[in-house]
Amino acid sequence: MRRLSLLALKVPAVLLLALPPLAFTHLYSALTFPSLVALVAGSRGLARTSRRLQGIETPYAPRPPLQQAHLGWYFTGYDYHRRRVLAVLSLWFNWIGRDPATWRDLAWLGTDPLVGTVLLLTSRLDRHARWTRVLLAPTGTARLGERVRELTDSRAEALDAQAAELERIERDLHDGAQARLVAIGLTLSLAQRALRERPDEADALLSEARATASDAVRQLRDLVHGIRPPVLTERGLVAALELLALEHPLRVGVAAQLTGRLPAPLESAVYFAASELLTNAAKHARGSTVEIRIVHNGETLVVTVTDDGIGGADTANGTGLAGVRKRLRAFDGTLTVGSPPGGPTVITMEVPCALSSPRTSTC
Ligand SMILES: Nc1ncnc2c1ncn2[C@@H]1O[C@H](COP(=O)(O)OP(=O)(O)OP(=O)(O)O)[C@@H](O)[C@H]1O
Ligand SMILES: [Mg+2]
Structure with missing residues (x-):
């Protein structure tokens, strides 16, 4: 079945390959420009579908924003235009044309109908997957660029x-x-x-x-x-959360497996994040109990806050959860919200970090 759906993708690829001859045999005709645009857009679309099917990350650079410069001119990040429509077109072409991933997509489109079909018909699926990764997976440079963008944003x-x-x-x-x-x-x-x-x-x-x-x-x-609450400084994250739990209107349990102290800035960030999640549980959940689990698996701190309420937590509906996500991003951490209608709400915070020993509290 999977082999068949992968084979089916080669049909539109072959159809797209008919576009370059069309563009170049009628060079500078009315067909040239639309055929080239359709070729690039089609190759992106097909590459995206193949990536989704094979679990490959997206390698494209993000589209730069169109900026309004002085005296009504538009700046695309590459050049200036007076008319908005020309600026949008220039931005699109510069962005697509300068991204190496576009050219890799086109190289894949040119070779995959033959190589991919032969591999699908004659060998195992993992060989086909490996071949697809060669041109469609992000290169080391693209990954590095993405990482730099992430770090710039979080800074x-x-x-x-x-x-x-x-x-x-x-x-x-x-x-x-x-x-x-x-x-x-x-x-x-x-x-x-x-x-x-x-x-x-x-x-x-x-x-x-x-x-x-x-x-x-x-x-x-x-x-x-x-x-920074004094109890956090003196007795650490678990004791500070236990104190929060005692003062909370719902029944809150704290289960922790931490053998050392976290770095002080991270300890504060996780404390205030957990405090916001507890406030949310009291404000919105309409449940009766909350469970906080804190685990450190050697490389990552995982804090899970679960309530037995009605569910429906959504980072887009307020500033609290979005603020927690930002707070954690500064430490390369993530926030995952699982809150289906009817509950329960499970919110997981994961932050890569090392623990210091209980006696030496630096990390
Ligand atoms: N534990 C929860 N149970 C049910 N719904 C929740 C829960 N936590 C959050 N929500 C929902 O998600 C929304 C977003 O929460 P968020 O904390 O971002 O905003 P808020 O609490 O409404 O306002 P604030 O910006 O003051 O924190 C809330 O408005 C609420 O509807
Ligand atoms: Mg809130």
Whole structure:
């Protein structure tokens, strides 16, 4: 059956191969341009289907965005155009034409109907799969390019997140503790003035200043907690999550197999990510229990948060889950959401990392 569907793909490939003779025998005719476009688009389509059938990753470079430059000109990343339609066409041709994967697709289209058919008819399927990988799998350079793009994106996200965090801390300090300290200063100077003539009023003002000081301390404590909870620093991720579990309105179980400490920035990221998942379970799940499992298999930390609620978690419907995904991407980690209607919701965070021994807490 599989052999047959792979053989069936050779038919459109042979039909596409009729296009270059059509384009070049009527060179510069009305047929040349459309035949070449159909050839490239058709080879991409067929190569995509073959890749999907054989589980091969996509090797194409992403399409650069069309940018609006000064005075109404469009910049394609390669050249400038005044008219949008020309800019879009130029972008498409430059993007497709400069991508080595396009030429590899065309080379595959030219050779596969013969080589692929012979291999399918005379040998094992794995030989055909190996042949397909030769031209359709991403090259080392393409993989490297993709990795550089991923790292550039995650670095930009990490920098944005860091800037947003600094701004939040600055606002919290400005509107919280700083405002309280200013108020204490004013109340104390009023109390000082009232001390001799109106001691009762001074006493009331001093009590007010003391209450404001406790308020400022509480706000500073909350702020520190929002940056890195002390229990996380002192006792590590599992203890910090157990504490979160105790304070949670649902029944939360924590099962952990961790023999050492994680690097501090990763510990914070996973703690705040798990905290968002617990908040979501309380807000949206309508279930009664949550289970947190933490496992380190030597190379990767895997944290799974499962609730017995109604399901329907979707990263596209809010900022919380998308934020967790970004947070983990900075560590090369991933977030997988499994939440069918009716539940359960299983959210898995995986981050490659090494554990340090319990005594040496660096990694
Ligand atoms: N455990 C869960 N059970 C059921 N639905 C969930 C669960 N977690 C998330 N969802 C759904 O997925 C959506 C996205 O969650 P997300 O955390 O991104 O946003 P949010 O919680 O609505 O808002 P916020 O941006 O404040 O976190 C939620 O609006 C909710 O509908
Ligand atoms: Mg949320």
